[in-house]
Amino acid sequence: MEIALIGIGKIAIDQHVPAIQNSPDWNLSATVSRHGTVAGVPAFHDFAQMLEERPDIRVVSLCLPPVPRFDYAAAAIRAGRHVMLEKPPGATLSECHALKAMAQAHRVSLYATWHSRQADKVLAAKAWLAEKALQKLTINWREDVRQWHPGQDWVFEAGGLGVFDPGINALSILTEILPEPVHLTGAQLHFPANREAPIAAECSFHHPRGAEVSMNLDWLEPGAPTWTIQAETDQGIMILENGGDKLTIDGEIDESVSDLTGEYPRLYAQMASLVQRGGIDMDLSPMRHVADAFTLGKRITVEPFEW
Structure with a gap:
């Protein structure tokens, strides 16, 4: 499956990129970042542009800090894309519940990952x-x-x-x-x-x-x-x-x-399974504490x- 990685910082380079590239389930087809890139992967600076120009990419993985993440996730869901969220899944519990409701309404998968x-x-x-x-x-x-x-x-x-x-x-x-x-x-x-x-x-x-x-x-x-x-x-x-x-x-x-082996390879294997069966996993219990x-x-x- 084609996937785009949004936010190319330390955690993306160290964990997400190798997990995607070594997975039989995924093809890293685009990145979106103000500064970071991944060699050999088409890079965008504007998320809306990527969504418009790459309808073939059905899944996005968000590695942004929690505060701006909601707007990106909401835009992706409205565009009919499946969304994978780095921890914590949002800045507030309310916006996480809102994303779940949006994903259900648009019939896309949504995964709040907890790598540990x-x-x-x-x-x-x-x-x-x-x-x-x-x-x-x-x-x-x-x-x-x-x-x-x-x-x-x-x-x-x-x-x-x-x-x-x-x-x-x-x-x-x-x-x-x-x-x-x-x-x-x-x-x-x-x-x-x-x-x-x-x-x-x-x-x-x-x-x-x-x-x-x-x-x-x-x-x-x-x-x-x-x-x-x-x-x-x-x-x-x-x-x-x-x-x-x-x-x-x-x-x-x-x-x-x-x-x-490895936390992030397991996360991406689980995301592949969620997408294939149309599932949502938004356990918010760690964030509630x-x-x-x-x-x-x-x-x-x-x-x-x-x-």
């Missing part, structure tokens, strides 16, 4: 937790924003989510692996004095059976990144590390190997952040 759910050991962690009584779960998601978003001011602007940009990855795993849903009960959000989005956060959650569930996010980690979820249950301890790529249960590492954190969170002003 496709990490190698997430499904194994979900299966192990399924029959266990959870007692305590702790998320530690710590990294250096200067390494992962160098100079990208949009992540600290309103709608950019701040530290919840990586934190929502942890929440996407949490909402996938827990057999029972949790909801946020409190948060402390650390806002740099000169920024509009938090640089660190601590969150607590209600678990229906009384387990202690918490999350710590930090975007100023000076050392190696830590992307870990630890679950203590009545039948042992599970540690999911490296963003979901390593699973240890009671000290024993899971060595199983999946048929298809972030919205709750901004609603309930106590704002704490910390020192200004400079690149």
